Amino acid sequence: MNPRLQRLWALLPIVMIALTYFWALGVVGKRTLRRHDSDKTIIRIAHWQLEAGVREGLNEAAAEYQKQHPHVEIRQEAIPESGYGQWLSIQLLGGTAPDIVEIGAVPRNLLLMFYQRYLLPITPYVARPNPYNKGTDLENEPLINTFMDGLRQSYIPEIQEYMTIPLSRMSMRLFYNKTLLKKLTGRNEPPSDFREFILMCEKIASLSDPAGRPYIPISGSGYHLQGWRMSIFSPVTYSAYREVDLNGDGRVGSDEWAIAYLSGRISLEHPAYKGMFELMEEVTRFFQQGWIGLNRDEAIFNFAQQRALFISSGLWEAGGLAQLAEGKFEIGIIDFPLPGPTDPKYGSLIEGPRYENPEGSVPFAVSKTSLHAETAVDFLLFLASREQNARFNARLKWLPLIVGAESLPELKVFEPTLEGVFPTFYPVLGGESVIRWSQLESLFLAGQLSFEELNRQYSEFMRERAGNDIAEYQRNKIRAQARQFSIAGNLRSRALNTPEPEAAPLWKHYREIALRAIESDVSYFTTLKQLNDLPDLREKPIYQYSGQARERIQREFAPQPPAKASTP
Numbered sequence: 107m108n109p110r111l112q113r114l115w116a117l118l119p120i121v122m123i124a125l126t127y128f129w130a131l132g133v134v135g136k137r138t139l140r141r142h143d144s145d146k147t148i149i150r151i152a153h154w155q156l157e158a159g160v161r162e163g164l165n166e167a168a169a170e171y172q173k174q175h176p177h178v179e180i181r182q183e184a185i186p187e188s189g190y191g192q193w194l195s196i197q198l199l200g201g202t203a204p205d206i207v208e209i210g211a212v213p214r215n216l217l218l219m220f221y222q223r224y225l226l227p228i229t230p231y232v233a234r235p236n237p238y239n240k241g242t243d244l245e246n247e248p249l250i251n252t253f254m255d256g257l258r259q260s261y262i263p264e265i266q267e268y269m270t271i272p273l274s275r276m277s278m279r280l281f282y283n284k285t286l287l288k289k290l291t292g293r294n295e296p297p298s299d300f301r302e303f304i305l306m307c308e309k310i311a312s313l314s315d316p317a318g319r320p321y322i323p324i325s326g327s328g329y330h331l332q333g334w335r336m337s338i339f340s341p342v343t344y345s346a347y348r349e350v351d352l353n354g355d356g357r358v359g360s361d362e363w364a365i366a367y368l369s370g371r372i373s374l375e376h377p378a379y380k381g382m383f384e385l386m387e388e389v390t391r392f393f394q395q396g397w398i399g400l401n402r403d404e405a406i407f408n409f410a411q412q413r414a415l416f417i418s419s420g421l422w423e424a425g426g427l428a429q430l431a432e433g434k435f436e437i438g439i440i441d442f443p444l445p446g447p448t449d450p451k452y453g454s455l456i457e458g459p460r461y462e463n464p465e466g467s468v469p470f471a472v473s474k475t476s477l478h479a480e481t482a483v484d485f486l487l488f489l490a491s492r493e494q495n496a497r498f499n500a501r502l503k504w505l506p507l508i509v510g511a512e513s514l515p516e517l518k519v520f521e522p523t524l525e526g527v528f529p530t531f532y533p534v535l536g537g538e539s540v541i542r543w544s545q546l547e548s549l550f551l552a553g554q555l556s557f558e559e560l561n562r563q564y565s566e567f568m569r570e571r572a573g574n575d576i577a578e579y580q581r582n583k584i585r586a587q588a589r590q591f592s593i594a595g596n597l598r599s600r601a602l603n604t605p606e607p608e609a610a611p612l613w614k615h616y617r618e619i620a621l622r623a624i625e626s627d628v629s630y631f632t633t634l635k636q637l638n639d640l641p642d643l644r645e646k647p648i649y650q651y652s653g654q655a656r657e658r659i660q661r662e663f664a665p666q667p668p669a670k671a672s673t674p
Contacts, residue, residue, distance in 0.1 A: 147478050149485055150204035152183040154190035154211060155468065158425040163501040171488050178481060187211065198224040198473065205476035206486065209270050209469045218264050226472040226479055227267035231487070232257060233611035238491035244509065248611070252490070252509055259465045266593050266619055271486040272466025273495065275505035277520045278333035278420045280442050281427055285435035286415055290321065295438065296416075300445040307392040310415055325414035326393030327405035333418030334389060337442035339382050340529030341460040342452055346378040347530040363532040364572050374561045379531060381455045383550070383557050385445070390551060398552050406430070418442070421504055421520045422467075439519050462522035466507050533564070535575040542567050590623035
């Protein structure tokens with residue numbers, strides 16, 4: 107090659123990098139100038155919800171908002187979910203994030219850093235009424251009380267702040283090809299009984315399509331397993347909570363599970379956990395071959411091509427599945443067929459329907475680099491008003507999140523079950539246990555590891571490494587304590603210098619944080635005692651109600667006799 111051409115060729119990478127740099131500089135500069143140079147206040151909102159109707163729904167809400175605020179212009183940016191996490195990280199780190207961003211698609215440890223450095227807390231707004239609920243019975247209610255979930259997911263314990271405003275409720279259900287079901291079984295609806303459902307899957311697996319390929323009863327993937335896990339597998343584990351709930355608070359945490367396991371109070375051989383693994387094997391054998399290595403789209407493709415009869419999915423995907431089926435087949439939706447109390451194999455483990463947490467989804471936060479943060483929050487409050495939240499979710503055929511906002515009648519099947527049992531299986535605590543359990547469970551589900559071998563390898567890992575994970579888990583709690591005391595002191599000072607009734611929310615927040623800081627100490631030393639007394643813990647929990655306490659509880663919660671009617 108000509109020496110001159112060789113030199114030019116060697117310079118090409120440097121030229122390309124320089125051109126890319128100046129192009130990026132130009133894009134950022136143009137965007138910044140546009141934010142400053144417009145006659146209107148421009149609010150940019152970014153999300154990954156590419157489902158049918160989301161962008162149109164946001165545009166409609168933006169148009170309504172702009173009628174009330176003519177000086178504001180709302181612009182949205184829809185980013186594919188596969189690249190959203192990376193895109194969000196780059197935007198926040200580079201200081202070029204939109205005013206409003208949807209939160210998610212990144213690991214929690216990274217998300218916590220984003221909350222602390224780049225996103226604006228909405229804590230000051232949660233105790234104030236939403237101005238866009240004026241004229242309704244929510245007019246004077248604090249914002250937090252207008253959400254069905256009480257903004258539970260919006261509160262981030264690690265930083266003691268409310269950070270997001272969610273817009274919808276979601277749940278997972280079982281979608282099926284109604285046309286294919288009729289053709290293969292003669293039925294219009296699948297059975298709700300678990301045993302009948304399994305028999306029907308066996309029949310479908312024995313049939314072949316016109317091309318000679320066997321039908322797939324359930325289209326599965328690693329992504330779609332989550333619906334089955336939450337709805338069928340996990341509820342079977344509830345009966346183990348009596349051995350795992352060490353502090354008697356009615357909840358089960360990862361640290362409690364690890365300590366209960368190390369003490370010998372539980373193991374994977376516990377009937378509730380062994381039953382869960384047997385149930386997993388019984389259901390996943392009807393997934394397509396190699397399902398554990400497939401992604402979300404590949405599983406949906408089998409369903410769309412009418413090779414599979416069932417697929418688990420969420421309300422967020424209902425519109426997309428309907429579009430894929432349009433003109434080809436009819437879609438039906440049912441709840442998951444959880445085994446009942448009379449089931450010959452799992453009946454003794456079932457103590458009720460599963461509980462579905464009605465937590466808010468589609469959460470949005472405001473970036474600290476926003477030039478119009480107040481306006482950005484105001485637009486989110488507009489979306490979170492009863493009228494607009496009902497309208498927005500009706501447009502998307504999702505469930506609204508605001509108290510009193512009515513959902514569409516056809517969405518009744520997606521309404522979450524608010525009374526039921528919760529899971530008690532938490533085999534990971536963080537660090538190495540997350541990686542190790544993921545490896546073991548994947549091998550088990552792929553049929554490459556028996557339950558006995560899974561049990562043996564997990565037991566070895568827990569004996570060798572669990573202590574390190576528990577210690578790190580507890581240290582993380584203590585690390586947050588200094589910040590908690592600092593925030594509590596600041597709130598106390600503000601509350602003392604604020605007249606009533608404005609001081610009431612400050613005192614409430616102060617008590618919550620101060621108690622949480624104290625609880626960290628109690629939890630830390632309790633855990634140390636539990637780890638040091640594992641043999642004793644095997645026989646009895648560290649907490650026990652005294653006889654006096656039990657008598658008081660029985661007295662306070664005893665059924666009250668009906669009031670006698672007064673005679674005239």
